[in-house]
Amino acid sequence: MLKRTKGEKIFAVINVIFLTGLALVCLLPIWNLLAVSLSAKNYVQANMVSLAPLGFTTSNYHYMLHESSFWEAFIVSAKRVFLGVAVNLLFTICAAYPLSKRKDQFGARGFYAAFFLIPMVFTGGLIPTYLVVSNVGLIDSIWALVLPEALEMYYVLLMMNFFRGIPGEIEEAALVDGASWLTTLVKVYLPLSLPSLATITLYALVHHWNAYFDGMIYINNTHNYPLMTYLRSVIEGFDTSDIRPDEIAADPILAQLTGRSVKAAGIILCTVPMAVIYPFLQKFFVHGLTVGSVKG
């Protein structure tokens, strides 16, 4: 351990303070939401809740978790994430691998690169896209959430660059040993690409989990809403002034609710699954490097 100079020590202190502050800026709004979601109505309504819940109550969570539409939406979202990520990965790999080859290996490379890159900049726009989805007959089906985004060009670029970074000699060795292109991809390239696959999986996961807009326009039946679209309809539409005194008389828990804390509870509930999965995927980022695979 080297002796640290005074300047380095000061830097370390400032660094820690600065980074802690930055982390707090990100964390505090969520912490506040958590406190609001656990507070009693009268305190929330008076905007008195900051970091600690006042008049602790779980009725907001109780309300959200007892809504069958919440669970329906949860299942739709889970399905969507599963299908969406699988389709994303499949298409990304299939597109990125040929595009990562040299021009002399893959003649039509230039054409396909343009074919993929132009739509990255120019899109058809909302209504034409809707017309395509609608005329293909995908409206109201889970595939409307998966197929229009099957190929995300950004992932392809990422994957393609990663493939290019793998030494060509490894591929040559495989081909010399009689492996086909497909075998090379599956047995050589993919195992070496775990970090970038993990990255893409994570991006796709978060994207599919958080997407609400496509659910809003392609899904009509509210039973088929993905979680975020459902959450949005709760946030936009949940209005306790709609609740009549008769309903409160019959179900006193309703008197404990306010739009703000129900929304806060919803947001917390929807964030939890991602927050749980994230750390598990992160460990892949450091593994699987190609160090030492080419000698000499």
Place this chain on the structure above:
Amino acid sequence: MKKTLVFLVTLVMLATMCSFGLAEADVVDEQGRIVRYGEPVHLTAYFCRSMPRFNEGDDINHNAWIQRYKDLYNIELEIVVLANGDDYKQKMTMAIASDKMPDLMYLDGNQYTQLAKAGKLADVTDLFDLYCGDILRSTLMGKDGKVFEQSYVNGRLYGFTKTKGMVYPSTMLYIRKDWLDKLNLEAPKTFDDLVKVAYAFANDDPDGNGQNDTYGLGLCNEMVKPSDYGSLQGVLAAYGGFSNTWVYDEESGTVSYGALNEGTKKGLEALAKMYADGVIDKEFGVKKAQQVGEDIAAGKTGMYFGTAGGVLYYLSDCMINNPEAEWISMNAMDLEGNDATVGSAYTLQDWFAVNAKCEHPEALFLLANAFQNVINNPKTTQEELNTYGIDPVTGVNKASYPYFACDPAESKDLTYTRTIRQVLKGEADESILAPEALKYYMGAKKYAEAGNKYDPNDITAWQYGVNYGLDGVHQHYLDIYESGKMLFSAWFGTETPTMVRKMSTLNDLQAETFTKIISGSASVDSFDDFVASWNRLGGEDITKEVNEWYAERYLNQ
């Protein structure tokens, strides 16, 4: 070849005969109206409303009302879209753009007019005379039928607007009675009294905590439309000003925009003075009505102008947080101490229409009748209301499921309030009350008997008491409605062409100018510049269109 043809024709004929034989004929009455379809009629519908609450096992396509349509008419209604606000608009736009509109739909004013002109909606002019039931007719027509007339496009009817009564002016004054008592103040009689109370509430520490943390008058940043908490309309009204009402002047015979008149300027001047003296929250320019509500609940604001809506909401929280709090309500007053003239409007929001491709356009009226004949029928029994209205056990309001539902053009609340007042005063007995009004009456009576005290365990009684009791909000509204102090906006049609393009800019200009004047960053005289720019930026054209609209309907008849 010929043989095959003959064979085919015979087959087709046979098939048709068979199907004629099997198909049940529609039940038709002597006037040729379909009473009940013989074969089930399947109709798709887009429904614009927020997600209602359901009893266990029900949903929007499985409930008492859907069953009622099936039983009454053999109509199988399928609601394919249930959304609200922007969501609904987005979906309807998509449906129109892709030409895949449902059979039945809710439209906004512009969509209705455009689609009607483009021939995409079924012409129901003749069907209206045939199918519109008596109750539906009286609901739609109201006093003079002027609202309903808005549904004609080039003299033909393609549906009708969802009547909903009126927009309640946000000029109801709410005051903390306990603060008045503490500071030995009387409830204000004139606007000057009100200003004095505001100063006292701001400066004399009404909550007694020794800190200068209270505001005199709650004000939010909404400078154009009515708002539930902290509207400026009540202050403007004291001087004869308005924030968004079109006013007809008998002398000149023209309609002008109320936000441009001298009274509005004086009202803003009064607000600016209060702001400068620290009576109004320094941050009002960034506070929405909801945040003013939060100040009310926190016990920082003891006086504000608002609507009838949402009394249950922040006020009840205020009373939980401050058990000594007691609120009273009264109409906005003018300088002499009379009730001020306040601006109101008829609502024109949703239009009900049928797709031109739909084979059963009369369903529009059948479904609308099905609702009216229960909910707005004075002969409806409590039992029917339990089935189709509020569930007595769970309190779920099933009257939020029916399609093509609308409330009477003349506000139902006013009618209810009138009858409840008579019964509470002992001028009539309970039999004159509609079932829904009876419930309000019972609550109001209970509240009065308990000495007008808030009981957190009986929110129902409190809610009905403060709304319909003799000192209730709706009673105040009824007073100004009957004395003619509630001024309905002279213009209430679908937006004129220039409005569609310019009105939001003009509203922004108004909001910006008013906020600046109140907060003192612009002088009161800049109001005159505002009037000039308003006219220049399209307001003049709008005024012209509004006057033409008005003359066509009210003057040249």
